[in-house]
Amino acid sequence: MIAIRSLWIAALISMLWGLGASRLPAAQSTPQDSLTAKLTPADIEEGKALFAAQCSSCHGVDGSGGMGPNIRGSAQRRGDQGLFSVIRNGIPGTGMPGISSLNDKRATQVVAFVRTFGASGAEEAVKGDAAKGKAVYAASGCAGCHSIAGEGGVSGPELTRLGNARAPRYLHDMLMNPGAKPPADPALAERAGFTGYLITNVVTKDGQKVTGVRVNEDSFTLQLRDAAGKYYSFDKSDLKKVETEPGKSLMPSYTNLSATELDDLIAYLTSLKGAQ
Ligand code: HEC
Ligand code: HEC
Incomplete structure (x- = not known):
């Protein structure tokens, strides 16, 4: 993919070369911020809509954060190409997924929109000490x-x-x-499907009650850990009742x-x- 892209860029540069010296500065400007240089206000509007659809649930409509961090100033810090690659690849091992539904053009429009947040406001003021x-x-x-x-x-x-x-x-x-x-x-295996810390209540056939989070489960056994960190392994055939409580936390x-x-x-x- 990268190889294909650089071939394409090489082709583009030689084409621009052919167009005459007056076009050269654009081709030579730093790759960092050149991605969005030619985008129009209409592209930025597109980027805004795409951001609202693909990013705002985690980063907020104004980029100031929520479940994900504040990303105001990100385009300036990382450069267009850096932000583009975060959108494309995500940040492995974290909760930032690669957004594969955005093609190159759309991802670039999102970069252009994030750029409009400006370089400031990157740190949301925290009042405390x-x-x-x-x-x-x-x-x-x-x-x-x-x-x-x-x-x-x-x-x-x-x-x-x-x-x-x-x-x-x-x-x-x-x-x-x-x-x-x-x-x-x-992206975090322990939280896949939002159930990583789902409260599970178990009642065994001989009346023992345990509340914990599910650590593991297979066809025959269920493992829980309670709030004190104690680990339990149950044979499912010994259980009378297994209930989960979505919306609650340990x-x-x-x-x-x-x-x-x-x-x-x-x-x-x-x-x-x-x-x-
Ligand atoms: C499912 C939630 C989620 C979605 C959707 C999501 N992000 Fe993220 N993003 C995160 C989380 C969580 C992190 C923090 C990763 C870490 O732990 O470092 C992050 C980190 C980032 C960072 C790095 C932080 C920085 O200051 O540079 C950027 C940039 C970013 N996201 C941009 C985007 C953009 C643009 C989109 C939409 C195309 C998007 N994200 C969609 C959750 C999300
Ligand atoms: C009895 C255990 C317990 C105690 C005590 C506890 N937490 Fe938690 N905390 C959890 C669990 C379990 C989760 C996962 C959320 C869920 O239930 O889905 C969590 C989630 C969190 C998260 C979200 C983490 C993330 O990656 O988004 C934060 C932040 C947090 N706790 C902070 C605190 C702080 C600060 C305290 C003390 C004031 C505290 N917790 C006390 C069990 C505990």
Whole structure:
């Protein structure tokens, strides 16, 4: 594919060469930002509609983020070609899927639209204080279920590079009502089909009741992990009842935090950007 594209570019350059020296500057401008240079306002309108259809559910209609991060300023930071390739290939191993339904022309129109957000506004203002938020995290028992850089529990998703992946607004909703909008990351195997942390209630034939999330299942057995991290493996023939509770989460809601504590906690979570 890349080989084909460079052949095509080579052909184009030699064609432009043939058209005379006056056309050369366009062909020689940096590949970084030249992709969208010739697009018209109509293309940008197309890009806006495509963005609304293909990107806004995760990044918000204005690119300021939600389940996905704020991408205002992305075109300027990555260059047209860099953004194009994120759209084309996604970011492997993260919740950013490759958007294969956009052909090259449409992906370029989306790049042009993202460019109109401008270079500023890349960092949504977080009101809180990350250092204080770290203390709120420690005092709230979050580490019982979540790990950061290898430290902590396993009942909830790892948060090591959460700040790259989610916008503050989403974190706020998550802390207030964890079950309402569980993170839907089709690219993360553990969350495929939105059911990664789906609450499952089990009653065995001899009356034992267990609530946990499903870790694994096959035709004969079912494995759960409860909120305390305890692991259970059941023989399905021993179970009287298996029920799931969509819309609920093992994670408690943190409506008890004050507005300041919540802001600080969100600032801390947003600051988690992995090893960089
Ligand atoms: C299913 C949700 C989802 C959809 C749909 C989606 N994204 Fe993303 N995107 C994400 C997530 C999550 C990340 C963060 C990945 C990570 O963990 O680093 C991301 C990251 C990105 C990044 C890198 C962040 C940066 O600041 O440079 C860009 C650029 C991006 N997305 C652009 C787009 C565009 C453009 C579209 C539409 C064509 C799109 N995304 C569609 C979820 C999505
Ligand atoms: C009893 C276990 C438990 C505790 C305690 C807990 N969580 Fe969670 N958390 C989860 C689970 C499980 C999920 C996955 C969401 C779902 O249920 O679908 C989650 C999801 C999240 C997410 C979304 C992660 C993502 O990738 O989008 C964030 C952020 C989060 N928790 C932060 C916190 C913070 C901050 C605290 C402490 C104030 C906390 N959690 C306490 C279990 C827990």
